[in-house]
Amino acid sequence: MKLYLYNTLTRQKEEFVPIIPGKVGMYSCWPTVYRDPSIGNYRATFTADLIRNTLKLLWYQVTAVMNITDVWHLTSDADDGEDKMEKWAKREWISAFDVAKRYETIFRDGMKQLNIDEFDVMPRATEHIVDQIELVKKLEEKWYTYVVEGDGIYMDTTKVEDYGKLMWPNYKKRLEELNAWERINMWGKKHPTDFALWKFSPVGEKRQMERESPRWIGFPGWHIECSAMSSKYLWQQFDIHHGWADHITIHHPNEIAQSECAFGKYPWVKYWIHNEFLQVDGGKMSKSLWNVYNLKDIEEKGFSPLDLRYFYFMAQYGNFQNFTWDWLEAAKNARRSLIKKLKWKYVSVNKSQIETYEFYKKIEEFICDNINTPKLFAEINNGLKENVDWLHHVISYLEDKFLKLGLFEQEIVTEIPAEITAFADQRIQAKKDKNYALADELRNKITELWWNVKDNKDGYEIEKI
Ligand SMILES: [Zn+2]
Numbered sequence: 001m002k003l004y005l006y007n008t009l010t011r012q013k014e015e016f017v018p019i020i021p022g023k024v025g026m027y028s029c030w031p032t033v034y035r036d037p038s039i040g041n042y043r044a045t046f047t048a049d050l051i052r053n054t055l056k057l058l059w060y061q062v063t064a065v066m067n068i069t070d071v072w073h074l075t076s077d078a079d080d081g082e083d084k085m086e087k088w089a090k091r092e093w094i095s096a097f098d099v100a101k102r103y104e105t106i107f108r109d110g111m112k113q114l115n116i117d118e119f120d121v122m123p124r125a126t127e128h129i130v131d132q133i134e135l136v137k138k139l140e141e142k143w144y145t146y147v148v149e150g151d152g153i154y155m156d157t158t159k160v161e162d163y164g165k166l167m168w169p170n171y172k173k174r175l176e177e178l179n180a181w182e183r184i185n186m187w188g189k190k191h192p193t194d195f196a197l198w199k200f201s202p203v204g205e206k207r208q209m210e211r212e213s214p215r216w217i218g219f220p221g222w223h224i225e226c227s228a229m230s231s232k233y234l235w236q237q238f239d240i241h242h243g244w245a246d247h248i249t250i251h252h253p254n255e256i257a258q259s260e261c262a263f264g265k266y267p268w269v270k271y272w273i274h275n276e277f278l279q280v281d282g283g284k285m286s287k288s289l290w291n292v293y294n295l296k297d298i299e300e301k302g303f304s305p306l307d308l309r310y311f312y313f314m315a316q317y318g319n320f321q322n323f324t325w326d327w328l329e330a331a332k333n334a335r336r337s338l339i340k341k342l343k344w345k346y347v348s349v350n351k352s353q354i355e356t357y358e359f360y361k362k363i364e365e366f367i368c369d370n371i372n373t374p375k376l377f378a379e380i381n382n383g384l385k386e387n388v389d390w391l392h393h394v395i396s397y398l399e400d401k402f403l404k405l406g407l408f409e410q411e412i413v414t415e416i417p418a419e420i421t422a423f424a425d426q427r428i429q430a431k432k433d434k435n436y437a438l439a440d441e442l443r444n445k446i447t448e449l450w451w452n453v454k455d456n457k458d459g460y461e462i463e464k465i
Contacts, residue, residue, distance in 0.1 A: 004368060005240075016271065019270065024061070024062045028065070028066045036106060037103070038294050039294065039308060056401060065121045070097075123232070131228040135197075135262055139261060145197060151200060152198050154195065155261075157191060158190075166256060167253065178192065195221060195223060223254040236265050237265040243274060245276050306405050306406045308331070309405060314373070314377065315374065316370070317373070334377075342392065349394075359379075363394065420451045423442050423445050424460050
């Protein structure tokens with residue numbers, strides 16, 4: 001079946017045709033590792049995973065790269081301000097490297113909890129400084145750069161004829177607007193859209209994470225790492241670049257400009273895929289509103305990270321998704337009822353078998369339509385109404401390769417909640433009183449909460465369903 005993906009570069013759904021038949025190279029921009037990742041950050045990681053799993057489901061051989069920005073992220077896109085890592089390190093009294101390492105570990109643990117496999121290559125920016133320097137040098141040799149004394153090496157965007165094309169349609173007009181707005185913050189740059197490729201360390205101040213380049217003491221600008229590392233692991237032209245929608249105006253146009261000028265391959269990337277933001281209660285997720293939730297917050301409220309994974313599936317990746325605790329509850333219930341219906345009956349199915357099922361073909365159709373997960377789940381829930389064998393076959397197959405929702409894993413619970421024991425005690429009493437209707441009602445209550453009560457000679461025993 002042909003896969004159609006929405007390409008930001010052309011602003012339309014396009015048939016996916018990889019550069020090399022059967023093989024796909026994809027790159028995702030990773031969030032910076034300087035704080036506890038929020039459930040919003042994980043929506044991007046989930047999307048990268050979703051794209052990779054889709055391609056694998058359709059039998060492509062995928063190389064997925066996700067960078068780890070563990071260095072020198074500035075406070076804004078404007079190439080100024082204090083280094084974020086250092087700011088946090090100062091606050092927490094540990095070195096910038098430790099901050100990066102600590103949050104990287106937290107992030108990778110979170111991925112595991114969400115059943116997101118590691119990506120094939122997860123290169124750290126700090127370990128690819130030489131590659132970044134090489135790329136800056138290449139751009140210098142081709143006369144795309146200029147030096148701002150005491151500041152850094154800048155990319156001259158006016159030398160790139162189609163700079164900003166990712167902002168299409170009317171990108172020239174959009175660029176004019178941006179330019180007018182940014183003209184106030186030029187900081188010695190020649191043009192508002194020019195950006196730093198390499199920054200010199202401020203005189204008299206030494207940053208913790210600086211490196212000595214052959215020519216200058218300094219550190220890379222924040223766009224260059226993506227071009228340097230993607231070209232290293234995926235060659236100088238590749239199929240898919242994924243990232244946040246807010247990178248459409250600055251970060252990604254800059255990546256395109258520096259890569260196409262350095263490598264001379266057009267287009268540098270064939271398909272640009274962007275996921276939209278996760279909102280909270282219909283608004284922005286922000287520290288000042290106290291609504292930045294992470295996986296720990298989710299678990300403290302009694303949800304599994306896999307309930308959150310189900311929640312992410314409920315929206316199309318390219319649309320805004322609104323997070324509320326009620327919606328998470330709905331996701332949790334839907335996941336539970338799916339588990340209940342499947343009764344842990346996992347069936348191993350192979351490719352030729354699965355392709356004979358009409359139900360699977362329908363599911364595949366939704367996946368191939370720009371990965372339309374809401375429709376896919378509606379179809380699954382429809383299918384659940386019929387209790388037939390092939391449903392188990394199809395869902396088992398999808399679970400392995402695509403859903404990864406823990407649908408066939410029994411939760412290990414060692415402690416029996418007090419509520420359940422109380423119901424069981426009341427039930428024994430009801431039986432003694434010969435009030436069998438009440439006894440049955442209590443048994444149902446226990447079952448609804450996913451426990452089973454069995455009578456034995458000592459009274460009863462309780463086990464997890
Ligand atoms: Zn990037």
